[in-house]
Amino acid sequence: MGHAAxxxxxxxxxxxxxxxxxxxxxPVDYWADREVTxxxxxxxxxxxxxxxxxLLGVDLRYVMGPxxxxxxxxxHDDGLVEDHWGVLRKAMTVQGTDRTGRPWTWTYQHVHxxxxxxxxxxxxxxxxxxxxxxxxxNYDTVxxxxxxxxxxxxxxxxxxxxxxxxxxxxxxxxxxGTEQFLSDLLLEPxxxxxxxxHIADYYLTYNERVFQAAQGTIDIxxxxxxxxxxxxxxxxxxxxxxxxxxxxxxxxxxxxxxxxKTMYHSCGNVTKLIPDFIDCGLDVLQSLQPAAMDLQLxxxxxxxxxxxxxxxxxxxxxxxxxxxxxxEHVRQRASMLGAGGGYIFGTAxxxxxxxxxxxxxxLFDAYREYGRYTR
Numbered sequence: 001m002g003h004a005a006x007x008x009x010x011x012x013x014x015x016x017x018x019x020x021x022x023x024x025x026x027p028v029d030y031w032a033d034r035e036v037t038x039x040x041x042x043x044x045x046x047x048x049x050x051x052x053x054x055l056l057g058v059d060l061r062y063v064m065g066p067x068x069x070x071x072x073x074x075x076h077d078d079g080l081v082e083d084h085w086g087v088l089r090k091a092m093t094v095q096g097t098d099r100t101g102r103p104w105t106w107t108y109q110h111v112h113x114x115x116x117x118x119x120x121x122x123x124x125x126x127x128x129x130x131x132x133x134x135x136x137x138n139y140d141t142v143x144x145x146x147x148x149x150x151x152x153x154x155x156x157x158x159x160x161x162x163x164x165x166x167x168x169x170x171x172x173x174x175x176x177g178t179e180q181f182l183s184d185l186l187l188e189p190x191x192x193x194x195x196x197x198h199i200a201d202y203y204l205t206y207n208e209r210v211f212q213a214a215q216g217t218i219d220i221x222x223x224x225x226x227x228x229x230x231x232x233x234x235x236x237x238x239x240x241x242x243x244x245x246x247x248x249x250x251x252x253x254x255x256x257x258x259x260x261k262t263m264y265h266s267c268g269n270v271t272k273l274i275p276d277f278i279d280c281g282l283d284v285l286q287s288l289q290p291a292a293m294d295l296q297l298x299x300x301x302x303x304x305x306x307x308x309x310x311x312x313x314x315x316x317x318x319x320x321x322x323x324x325x326x327x328e329h330v331r332q333r334a335s336m337l338g339a340g341g342g343y344i345f346g347t348a349x350x351x352x353x354x355x356x357x358x359x360x361x362x363l364f365d366a367y368r369e370y371g372r373y374t375r
Contacts, residue, residue, distance in 0.1 A: 010059030010154035011219065018261050018283055018307050020342040026334060026371040027059040027155075028364070029309060029346035033106065035353045036360060043357055054152070056364045060344070061149040062157045062222070065210050066137035080112055084164070086130030087174045088113040096354060099320055104353035114177040116195070125194045134205040139213040146217035157263065158210060159222030165265075166203045166251055167225035168196055168244050169234060185239055192243060200247040204254060211258040220284070221255035221262050228268020230292050237272050245276050252281040263309065267349065268292050278305045286310050288337075289348045295336050299343075308337055309344035312363065318347065319354040323362035330366035338373070345371060 008016075013027040030053055032040070037049055046052050053061070074082040081089045089109040097103050119125055149156045159165050172181045172195050184192040211218065227234055227244075235244070252262045263284035264277065269292040270285075277285060288295055288311035295311055311333045312318065317326060330345070337343040345367050351360055 010152065011150075011156075013059050014155035014344065015219065015261075017341045017344055020304070020307065020340060022341045022373040025373060026338045026367070027344045028057050028367050028371070029060050029344050030056065030058040031347050031349065032351040032360070033353055035104070035106070036351045036355060039357050040360060043361065050152070057368060059154050060157050060220075061152050061154045062159060063142075063145045063149050063218075064161050065142050065145065065158055065214075066139050081109060084130070084132045084136065085171060085175060086115045086128070087111060088115070098354050098356045100356045100358070102356065106353045111174055114173075114175055114180070116175045117177040117180055119176075119191070122190050122194045125191060125198075131198050132202050132206075134202065134209050137206070137209070139209055142210055142213035143215050143217055146214050150217060155219040156217060157220040157222050158214065158218045158260075159224065159263075166207060166221075166223040168199055168247060169225050169227060171199050172196060182234070185235060185243060189243075196243060196247065200250065204250060207251070207254060211255070211260070214258075216259060218258075218260050221251075221260045222265070222286075223251060223262065224265035224286075226265075226267040227273060228266055228270040228289075228292060230268060230289075232269055233272060234268075237276070240273055240276060245280060248277075248282075249280040256281060271298070274298070274302050274306065278302065283307060284309055284344070286346070287348050289313075289315075291315055295333070299337050299339075303337075303340075303342055307342045307344070310346045310348045311337060312345070312347040314347050314349050314351060314355070318351060318359055318363070319356070321359065323358050326359050326362040327366040327369070330363065331370045334370040338371070 008024045010027065013023040013025065016023040017027050037052065041048065041052050044052060044055055046055055076082065079090070083089065090112040091107055092110040093105060093107045095103065095105050115130065116125060116128060146156050146158070176184065176195060181192065227240070255262045261283040262281065263286050264282050265286040267287050267289055271293055274285065284307045286309040288298065288308055290311055290313045298308060312329065317329050321329065333345065
């Protein structure tokens with residue numbers, strides 16, 4: 001598909017990248033905490049987040065679907081929040097000052113209690129009263145939300161919110177407790193299998209209802225599960241193949257059945273699992289945590305079979321670097337990952353409030369400066 005200068009839309013750029021083709025520039029994604037977004041809206045003097053994304057040249061739009069119009073999380077008298085899995089969370093706040101001396105605050109929901117942590121039999125798992133159902137959500141506004149996002153000219157990405165994004169390991173850890181579930185994989189495999197089967201059955205049914213309601217208005221289906229740590233994997237490749245791989249294949253197959261590409265977020269070093277992700281049909285691997293993974297190796301070994309998104313470091317570079325450091329960091333990402341298409345600019349996770357405003361500005365300026373393809 002040819003385009004005259006200036007006629008590429010965001011959707012065109014993204015889909016070209018996923019075909020391992022080059023548009024006019026590397027597509028740009030935007031991941032940031034709400035406070036960072038509000039700061040940037042004020043900095044640029046724009047009306048709202050959508051105006052900010054347009055100004056910054058962001059090429060993807062994320063839709064939440066029924067996650068925002070269905071169930072509301074229950075708030076207990078003691079302030080604990082119970083989600084639709086029955087997991088109790090407590091608001092935790094951290095504070096600090098950024099590199100420029102500006103104070104920042106960040107609040108997140110920390111798992112307070114895992115409801116299945118004391119179960120000792122498969123029968124107890126089966127009798128759990130809070131297994132969610134796809135029937136609990138209202139899908140009536142899904143197509144409208146996707147069409148509204150598509151009016152931006154950008155690629156439409158569906159992934160739910162962070163507490164209802166298709167995953168396996170994370171919800172199992174939330175329900176059972178991290179140490180207990182990892183122990184189950186080795187010592188109580190029937191319990192682990194039962195939990196994962198309930199999780200996958202729910203997501204497969206829920207996602208199909210979303211896809212049917214969207215009626216072809218979604219370009220990319222987004223999943224998120226942290227299979228890696230800073231230095232390696234949560235589970236060995238052998239355990240991954242035994243417990244997780246075939247369900248992950250079903251998630252990808254379902255999205256492809258409805259004409260979507262698939263994108264998968266995982267923090268940490270998941271290099272040893274990438275051949276399995278490719279075998280399961282994954283289209284885009286997201287995060288590329290640079291402190292954990294060799295980005296040049298990823299492009300060299302897997303860049304023919306997989307597209308990438310992310311790679312900009314939020315652990316050290318974005319909060320602690322100078323604006324010129326950030327620009328050079330982006331130049332390196334473009335050089336390592338951008339050639340021949342197959343890459344979308346993005347941070348390895350959300351920009352958090354510890355990132356100075358000038359560094360966030362430098363990031364998007366650098367995307368513009370170094371994103372042009374050289375043919």
